[in-house]
Amino acid sequence: MTVLIIVLCIILITIVLVQIGKVTELTAQIKGEREVMRDSSKWNGYLSVGFLVVFLLAVFISAWEYKNQMLGYGPHTSASEHGASLDSLFDVTLIFTGIVFVLTHIALFWFAYKYRWSENRKAEFISHDNRLEVVWTAIPAVVMTLLVVRGLDTWNTAMADVAPGEDFIEIEATAQQFNWIIRYPGPDGKLGTRDYKLTTSNNQVGQDFTDRKNWDDVLVGQEMYLPVGKKVRVRIIAKDVLHNFYLPQFRVKMDAVPGMPTYFVFTPVKTTAEYRNELRKYPEYNEPYDPADPTGPKRWEKFEYELACAELCGKGHYSMKRILRVVSQEEFDAWYKKEPSYYVSQIRGKDDDPNKGKILDIDPAEVPAAVPVEEPAK
Amino acid sequence: MANAVTAVETLEEKLTQELGYDDHFHEHHHGDKYQSNFLTTYIFSTDHKMIGRQFLMTGIFWAIMGAAMSIVFRLQLGFPEADMAWLRPILGKWIQVNEAGIGKLDPEFYYSLVTIHGTVLVFFVLTAGLSGTFSNLLIPLQIGARDMASPLLNAFSYWFFFLASVVMFLSLFLSTGPFSGGWTAYPPLSALPQASEGSGAGMTMWIVAMAMFIVSALLGGINYVTTVLNLRTKGMNLWRMPLTIWAFFVTAILGILSFPVLLSGVLLLMFDRSMGTSFYLSEIVVGGQILDRVGGSPILFQHLFWFLGHPEVYIIILPAMGIVSEVLSVNARKPIFGYRAMVLSILAIGFLSFIVWAHHMFMSGVNPFISNFFVVFTLIIAVPSAVKVFNWISTVYASNFRFNAASLFSVGFVSMFISGGLTGIFLGNSAIDIQLHDTYFVVAHFHIVMGIAAFFGMFAGIYHWFPKMFGRFMNETLGKVHFWGTMIGAYAIFWPMHYTGMAGMPRRYYDGGASFDAFRHFTELNQFITVAAIVVFFLQLVFVINFFYSIFSGRKMTVKNPWGANTLEWTTPIHTGHGNWPGNIPTVQRWSYDYGKDGEEFIPQYVPLKEGEHDHGGH
Numbered sequence: 002m003t004v005l006i007i008v009l010c011i012i013l014i015t016i017v018l019v020q021i022g023k024v025t026e027l028t029a030q031i032k033g034e035r036e037v038m039r040d041s042s043k044w045n046g047y048l049s050v051g052f053l054v055v056f057l058l059a060v061f062i063s064a065w066e067y068k069n070q071m072l073g074y075g076p077h078t079s080a081s082e083h084g085a086s087l088d089s090l091f092d093v094t095l096i097f098t099g100i101v102f103v104l105t106h107i108a109l110f111w112f113a114y115k116y117r118w119s120e121n122r123k124a125e126f127i128s129h130d131n132r133l134e135v136v137w138t139a140i141p142a143v144v145m146t147l148l149v150v151r152g153l154d155t156w157n158t159a160m161a162d163v164a165p166g167e168d169f170i171e172i173e174a175t176a177q178q179f180n181w182i183i184r185y186p187g188p189d190g191k192l193g194t195r196d197y198k199l200t201t202s203n204n205q206v207g208q209d210f211t212d213r214k215n216w217d218d219v220l221v222g223q224e225m226y227l228p229v230g231k232k233v234r235v236r237i238i239a240k241d242v243l244h245n246f247y248l249p250q251f252r253v254k255m256d257a258v259p260g261m262p263t264y265f266v267f268t269p270v271k272t273t274a275e276y277r278n279e280l281r282k283y284p285e286y287n288e289p290y291d292p293a294d295p296t297g298p299k300r301w302e303k304f305e306y307e308l309a310c311a312e313l314c315g316k317g318h319y320s321m322k323r324i325l326r327v328v329s330q331e332e333f334d335a336w337y338k339k340e341p342s343y344y345v346s347q348i349r350g351k352d353d354d355p356n357k358g359k360i361l362d363i364d365p366a367e368v369p370a371a372v373p374v375e376e377p378a379k
Numbered sequence: 380m381a382n383a384v385t386a387v388e389t390l391e392e393k394l395t396q397e398l399g400y401d402d403h404f405h406e407h408h409h410g411d412k413y414q415s416n417f418l419t420t421y422i423f424s425t426d427h428k429m430i431g432r433q434f435l436m437t438g439i440f441w442a443i444m445g446a447a448m449s450i451v452f453r454l455q456l457g458f459p460e461a462d463m464a465w466l467r468p469i470l471g472k473w474i475q476v477n478e479a480g481i482g483k484l485d486p487e488f489y490y491s492l493v494t495i496h497g498t499v500l501v502f503f504v505l506t507a508g509l510s511g512t513f514s515n516l517l518i519p520l521q522i523g524a525r526d527m528a529s530p531l532l533n534a535f536s537y538w539f540f541f542l543a544s545v546v547m548f549l550s551l552f553l554s555t556g557p558f559s560g561g562w563t564a565y566p567p568l569s570a571l572p573q574a575s576e577g578s579g580a581g582m583t584m585w586i587v588a589m590a591m592f593i594v595s596a597l598l599g600g601i602n603y604v605t606t607v608l609n610l611r612t613k614g615m616n617l618w619r620m621p622l623t624i625w626a627f628f629v630t631a632i633l634g635i636l637s638f639p640v641l642l643s644g645v646l647l648l649m650f651d652r653s654m655g656t657s658f659y660l661s662e663i664v665v666g667g668q669i670l671d672r673v674g675g676s677p678i679l680f681q682h683l684f685w686f687l688g689h690p691e692v693y694i695i696i697l698p699a700m701g702i703v704s705e706v707l708s709v710n711a712r713k714p715i716f717g718y719r720a721m722v723l724s725i726l727a728i729g730f731l732s733f734i735v736w737a738h739h740m741f742m743s744g745v746n747p748f749i750s751n752f753f754v755v756f757t758l759i760i761a762v763p764s765a766v767k768v769f770n771w772i773s774t775v776y777a778s779n780f781r782f783n784a785a786s787l788f789s790v791g792f793v794s795m796f797i798s799g800g801l802t803g804i805f806l807g808n809s810a811i812d813i814q815l816h817d818t819y820f821v822v823a824h825f826h827i828v829m830g831i832a833a834f835f836g837m838f839a840g841i842y843h844w845f846p847k848m849f850g851r852f853m854n855e856t857l858g859k860v861h862f863w864g865t866m867i868g869a870y871a872i873f874w875p876m877h878y879t880g881m882a883g884m885p886r887r888y889y890d891g892g893a894s895f896d897a898f899r900h901f902t903e904l905n906q907f908i909t910v911a912a913i914v915v916f917f918l919q920l921v922f923v924i925n926f927f928y929s930i931f932s933g934r935k936m937t938v939k940n941p942w943g944a945n946t947l948e949w950t951t952p953i954h955t956g957h958g959n960w961p962g963n964i965p966t967v968q969r970w971s972y973d974y975g976k977d978g979e980e981f982i983p984q985y986v987p988l989k990e991g992e993h994d995h996g997g998h
Binding site: 003004011014015018019021022025026029038041042045046048049052056059060063067070071072077084086087090091094095097098101102105106108109110112113116117118119122123124125126127128129130133134137138140141142145148149152153155156157159160177178197198200202207240241242243245247249250252253254255256258259260261263285300303304305307309310311312313314315316317318319320322 | 465468469486487489490559560561565566567568571574575576660661662663664665666667669673674675676677678711712713714716717718719720742743744747748750751754755758759761762765766768769770771772773775776777778779780781782783787790793794797798801802804805808809810811813814816817818854855856857859863866867870874875878879881882883885887888889890892894895896897898900917920921924925928929934972974975976977978995
């Protein structure tokens with residue numbers, strides 16, 4: 002039935018359009034070619050100017066309406082150290098391109114209107130103008146040079162790995178269809194070795210439990226925590242297909258590649274609570290979080306940093322979400338302490354524990370930072 | 380007017396008689412052995428004009444298919460709660476109806492739609508439908524050749540494209556669905572049937588279709604390059620060629636150099652899929668199964684893919700640029716501004732397109748140091764692009780600008796190219812790309828700059844050369860309605876995506892980001908985009924109906940050169956037969972842009988230079 006209606010509609014539209022076509026052809030014949038061209042010139046000239054005005058207005062009004070989505074503006078500021086420089090580069094680019102956009106559009110549509118066809122006008126024979134062409138080759142070249150220099154400076158700072166001797170915390174994000182496994186190094190501050198061949202349903206990231214650095218490693222639940230002001234290096238790993246570790250508020254994005262660990266280093270500068278407080282100033286964040294519950298908590302109160310996947314990874318790509326809480330160092334320590342070692346809580350003493358029946362020389366939940374060199378017997 | 384036209388045509392005949400090149404061509408009035416029956420004339424033709432039209436028809440078919448797919452996934456994004464059960468007669472099991480009778484689009488099929496939409500629009504419509512159509516139609520006609528260098532290879536080029544189309548079309552009906560891993564087909568997703576249903580038979584058919592498509596593109600490209608280099612008529616030196624020919628020529632070279640790389644890329648992918656090799660696979664655990672593939676790199680595929688993929692976007696946009704340059708100049712009644720700068724820009728863009736591919740891969744895990752070079756080369760492209768834009772605008776300046784559907788679409792092209800090109804400056808700068816990579820900002824950018832812009836170039840070409848293709852005109856009023864509606868509608872669809880992109884909304888999210896607090900507050904915007912997309916889709920019916928109706932019943936062409944253009948295609952008879960010119964081939968005496976020179980409205984290319992007259996193309 003629906004299909005029939007659609008087919009009938011299309012047939013009807015076709016007939017109408019064909020009739021319009023025939024009528025306009027006939028009027029054109031009656032009016033004569035010159036008259037038709039005069040009309041067309043007039044109307045399309047007006048339409049050009051009309052379009053120019055409406056389009057530029059729509060651009061400015063919509064930009065004003067959505068100004069809070071601009072990077073580095075209003076509620077949409079970066080929560081990481083490197084993010085601010087990236088945001089300001091965005092704004093500089095926006096200013097330059099905005100000027101070019103407006104000027105070229107005015108020129109294009111205004112010239113089309115101003116020099117619209119008329120019997121009395123003669124086009125000028127201008128084939129080229131070397132001086133003008135040099136000028137408008139040079140201007141973009143200079144602007145591009147400025148943007149490139151600033152861009153590369155920002156890029157190389159943002160992408161720099163940790164320097165030797167620097168204080169940082171290293172965590173590991175393993176992506177799989179369709180969720181994230183986040184591993185913290187535990188008290189020793191070091192992530193244990195892994196081998197994808199050791200992966201089982203009980204050992205999702207393939208930790209090698211003969212490596213004592215693994216004994217205290219923590220696999221965290223739905224929420225992960227990071228201390229504010231501390232450099233974090235995320236080791237990014239994919240088990241099956243490409244994924245992407247994406248923290249929108251932190252301007253962090255890096256593919257997870259099977260067989261090739263990648264990383265991203267960043268420093269959170271705003272705690273979740275601080276970010277919420279900033280959002281509080283904006284009316285859209287004072288709307289109820291759940292539209293069905295108008296008296297419930299407001300959007301800013303429920304705000305959380307989110308981890309998303311930004312590389313197509315299959316049919317559940319859109320659902321790879323994790324919550325990230327940035328807290329003070331004290332709160333972080335308190336949380337970290339409570340998180341149990343995966344080895345101790347899930348593996349130790351079970352059938353798949355390679356150290357089953359062995360007496361360990363250190364407390365597996367408290368592996369010291371300086372791990373004894375001696376390897377446990379295999 | 381009529382007298383003037385007749386006078387011009389008589390002059391043309393006289394000059395062709397006197398100066399034309401006699402290659403002892405014999406016209407066969409009742410069709411020669413190559414065009415004697417329906418089958419050889421319309422189906423297995425070796426005539427470049429017919430092959431061009433075949434490319435165009437197939438391109439239009441795929442454009443409608445691709446656009447219809449986009450409507451289905453836009454419905455999902457704009458109205459995720461809506462009942463889609465009414466689509467069941469068409470989409471069958473891909474609409475899952477729950478107990479309450481509410482039909483939902485299957486997520487796997489959503490990704491198939493996105494993937495096939497991208498693949499067919501990039502390759503089948505904007506490569507084959509655009510470059511295939513106009514290179515075939517215009518190269519021999521504008522350079523003064525009887526046909527392509529090898530008409531037979533040319534026909535093969537179309538038929539490989541046709542086969543590719545058939546295979547791709549059939550893959551839509553597989554029970555596991557067509558390929559669903561994105562048009563970029565990144566492994567391991569595309570290599571592992573365990574990871575996605577579409578990566579099974581759907582991907583195999585995708586690879587087969589793409590391989591045949593690449594063969595088609597190469598056969599066509601070799602022919603275009605050879606024809607341009609060897610078959611130009613007397614006097615048509617390179618600096619007298621219209622910009623259309625320059626654009627098609629460079630496009631063909633880009634295709635020849637880059638498509639084989641994609642072919643090798645997908646062949647290695649095929650080995651990984653079916654022969655147990657590990658070119659792209661390493662350390663994979665999928666669905667609980669540990670694969671013993673080690674040592675490969677998914678990044679390798681990305682390099683191979685984008686080594687084609689980036690030139691590919693210029694393969695799409697250059698022909699549109701060439702068409703727009705020609706159409707703007709003819710309708711401005713004024714030479715294209717800075718012809719040599721335009722040619723040099725085309726060459727510069729063509730060259731640079733080969734050393735910027737990794738700007739698609741800033742966030743893919745390649746060494747960040749390498750990205751420095753790709754940022755520099757990428758942003759350099761802004762310079763020749765800006766030169767082209769300024770030159771188009773200057774062409775309109777101080778002109779006598781005729782508004783018709785073709786010239787309007789050319790103006791629209793310039794607007795789209797500016798809007799979409801400028802956002803490229805954000806994305807090409809790797810630092811900003813950290814945030815914008817794979818968000819809707821990218822979707823807005825490439826749809827405007829190479830999707831809509833290339834379509835506008837294609838429309839400009841169709842409206843302008845329709846009389847040459849079919850001996851009739853398309854309806855102007857409907858053409859203008861088509862333009863203004865599409866112009867407004869296309870911006871309405873893609874402009875808002877910049878805002879969602881800035882907010883960080885990732886592309887390829889089946890639920891439009893509903894599960895993320897950061898992305899889910901764009902319901903109204905998403906609905907607006909979807910409504911605009913539906914309106915624009917139905918507006919294209921105005922074009923399709925106008926096109927097919929005009930083929931059979933449009934206003935007849937009564938003069939050879941209706942637009943008053945200088946190029947050689949308008950010296951061929953209204954119903955151009957096999958071999959293009961019935962007698963001598965006209966020889967070329969000047970460049971193709973003498974509009975408004977010395978008080979003459981236009982001076983066609985076959986008119987000899989007056990004594991002491993300066994040829995602007997030859998200096």
